[in-house]
Amino acid sequence: MAAVPAMAEEKVMKAFVLRSYGSPEVLDLTDIDKPVPGEDEVLVRVRATSVQPYDWHFMRGEPYVARLMGGGPGLRKPRIAILGADVAGVVEAVGKDVTEFRPGDEVFAMPKQGGFAEYVCVREGELARKPKNLSFEQAAAVPLAAGTALLGLRDVQPGQRVLVNGASGGVGTFAVQIAKAFGAEVTGVCGTRNVDLVRSIGADEVIDYTKEDFTRNGRRYDLLLDIAGSRSGPACRRVLTPKGTHVVVGGPAGRWLQPVGHVFSTLAVSPFVSQRTFMADVVRCTENKQNLVTLTEFIEDGKVTPVIDRSYPFEEIPAAIRYQEEGHASGKVVITM
Structure with a gap:
């Protein structure tokens, strides 16, 4: 019996891409190239993310004055193509200089962008191990x-x-x-x-x-x-x-x-x-990794527990942002993959 050839590694992923400012409907769910980790980066398979005002301010490019500021949304078009500042997931691959993590590790981070996708690359210095007593959904509510x-x-x-x-x-x-x-x-x-x-x-x-x-x-x-x-x-x-x-x-x-x-x-x-x-x-802040470690200690000691208002599937990120924009969420709005 002939051997079954191994499946080729997937080279693309699903992501919500922001190409122009506007309402949640401008987010385009599409296939794009799967990122490749740099020497000091970790490729994370995203299991959960969250939405927050940070995301919809960038999505709408508001307030307009922020477009003139360094680190802002961008003057005429979005500076960030894939939103999502919180990530919880599993390490898929690591760059050659990464020493702290290996494939299979459960992690969370605040990469500031990229969470609205199936995979994201995060610098090792921004990544921390997920609290053991939290689900991916709960962990994604934490970083920002x-x-x-x-x-x-x-x-x-x-x-x-x-x-x-x-x-x-x-x-x-x-x-x-x-x-x-x-x-x-x-x-x-x-x-x-x-x-x-x-x-x-x-x-x-x-x-x-x-x-x-x-x-x-x-x-x-x-x-x-x-x-x-x-x-x-x-x-x-x-x-x-x-x-x-x-x-x-x-x-x-x-x-x-x-x-x-x-x-x-x-x-x-x-x-x-x-x-x-x-x-x-x-x-x-340049100390976000240490802050995540401190938060993990509080969480694993039972002193801090994420409060989740609603959870949406990945395909409904625009609906989640629309709800977040209303300003009535009690706790966090999270996305599961």
Whole structure:
């Protein structure tokens, strides 16, 4: 009996390609060349990814002012062809200089792009082993959102009072848990329907913003992690102690300027006030691998658990982004392959 020839290695993959700015419908599911890892890169078979504001801002090229900025979407056409900043999957192949990983390893990462595809190449220095107690779906919810929260809370000390404005979203649900893991007393701000959720993940106090303005209740905090950006810089500084810290994550979306305008206006006054102000910019952070390792320790110790609002199959990424754009997700929106 004649031997059956071995099947040739697949040279193409499915990916959602962004060729022009627009609504989720501009994402084109098509066949493209499967990437080949460089000398210090790892080829990952993507098992899950997630969608978040980072993705749809790049998809729409908004705010327009961001197109003029270094690292932004690109002036006339998208700078990133394949979106997807979170990845969880299995190592398929490694470059010749890679020493830490080998085929079959379960990993996760924040490559900043490429997650909306069946395969992605990630630098070894950006990759970490997936937490053992998480599924791929759960792990894909972690990198960008939890990394942002960790970056904003890195200086929190046990016993300090932390306020998380926007506590029920992707970053916020991680922030509440991470602040508690650091030993802080945590207050979360959210809408009525998410009060029980925020309390269930560890918040010592929950403020319903539809019933109470957290900037006018007279309480003071050592750190405000401002994800929602729903109050002005002066109003936020009013809730801080004289040496408190205001961490800016984002703000209300807009076509022309926001949330960039809100972030920059808040940062601009920092040199003139006693409180410290900085932006939690995980995209430009050079320590994301170590941050993933730290997050893994929290997760495997049971101190942090991803909160997943909805899960979509790979083919429905446009629908997932459409839902994410509505701004009502409680926790993360993830994609399974």
